Amino acid sequence: MGKTADLTAVQKAIIDTLKQEGKTQKDISERIGCSQSAVSRHRSGKSVGRKKCGRKRCTTRRGDRTLRKIVEKDRFQTLGDLQKKWTESGVETSRPTVYRRVQEMGYRCHIPQVKPLLNQKQRQKRLTWATEKQHWTVAQWSKVLFSDESNFCMSFGNQGARVWRKTGEREMPTCLKSSVKYPQSVMVWGAMSAAGVGPLCFIKGRVNAASYQEILEHFMLPSAEKLYGDEDFIFQHDLAPAHSAKTTGKWFTDHGITVLNWPANSPDLSPIENLWDIVKRKLRDARPNTLDELKAAIEASWASITPQQCHRLIASMPRRMEAVISAKGFPTKY
The missing domain is CATH 1.10.10 (Arc Repressor Mutant, subunit A)
Structure with a gap:
């Protein structure tokens, strides 16, 4: 039997017990799975721990x-x-x-999470807002129609792609990933609630107050009709200039729609941001090559989102409030 590691306290106790019972050294070694010499050293009092090998630790x-x-x-x-x-x-x-x-010490080198920069005033507003909403139930959050715009880039589906190549094939045309200085992209507006998602709007040009109100008229109202029917709802959007314009505020007043007050730079509080991430992950597999293919892939990915997914995201709102309060207004993991 080969050499073994130092005997444990349990093994030593077993050796003492078996020796008292009159067992032979060979029987004891086979019983506990160590060499006979290890048993002998322990019985003779010569069993000492192995000396540490390797170089001495150079720091204190x-x-x-x-x-x-x-x-x-x-x-x-x-x-x-x-x-x-x-x-x-x-x-x-x-x-x-x-x-x-x-x-x-437990540190590992990672790519840092990218979060919006928050000044002290913005953090305080987030904290105050979350404190006011911390007792809202999932049923109350289900009454909120969340909306947002997101930009989708043509090259998005190819990001992170890897290539199989041999040594010396680095510059081979079939192994190169093409890039363009100004890739085509499309801006999309969407809305979601606990009941599901509404129709998408592909935005042409920059969004100003007038064009945003057109989106509200032709896409937000149909979304509310689809998801809420005749029931009352609360509309949510961020503080983009087109959203916070006086004429936009008047539009909501004229239509009798309540708008949820929203803290600045707080995408982590909006569950629709998670839906955009889901769509963008699916685009990595679609790999669109033209703008029409990109739009088709976005619509297909958006249509595949289930009401169950939306409900789970809405159900996370109370936890998001707790996270903001725990972080004292700083960005959260959401």
Whole structure:
């Protein structure tokens, strides 16, 4: 039987018990799965832990704490920056050692999430808004018709594509990914509620107050009719200039539609943003090559969204309020 690792406390206790029962050294070793010499060393009191192999750790706990403070002071530093500042603090070490220590602390290098910049006033408004709405039920949120615009780029479906090639084929035409300076794109308006989604509107040109009111007239009202029928609803949109124009406000007043007050720079609070992400993920498989194909793929992806998906997103609204309150107005994971 080969050598084994150091005996555990349980194995040592078993050896003592079996020895008292009169078992032989061979029987004991077979019983606990170790060598006879390990049993003998334990019985003779010569069983000691193995000496640690490898090079001695070149940094101290105090030095490691210093590195942690350096990392937490600025999370966007490169490995070279961390090494330089750690050296300046009195710890001479290599880049690989810095990397290992950072890994030991639980840090991993990731692509950062991109969130809108929020100033103190905006964070306070988000916090106040979430506090006011924290007791809203899912039934109350189901009365809200969420809307938004999103831009879809022609090259979107090819982002992240990989190619199989051999050494020396880097510049081969069949292995190249084409790019254009100004790729074609389309702006889309849509609306959703707990009951499902409304019809899409493909926007031509820039959105101003007049064109936005046309969208409301020809697409928002049909969406509300489809999703709510004769029931009352609350309309939601963000604070884009066309949305917050006085003439747009008058349009809502004339039509007797209640508009939900909304904090600025808060896409994480709108569940329709999650639907746009779903559509864009599906476009990666569609890979449209023309503007008409892009529009067709968007419409097909939008039509495939089920009422169940929409209801789950609306049901997340109370949790979104809790997240904003916990984050004290800062961006959340949603």
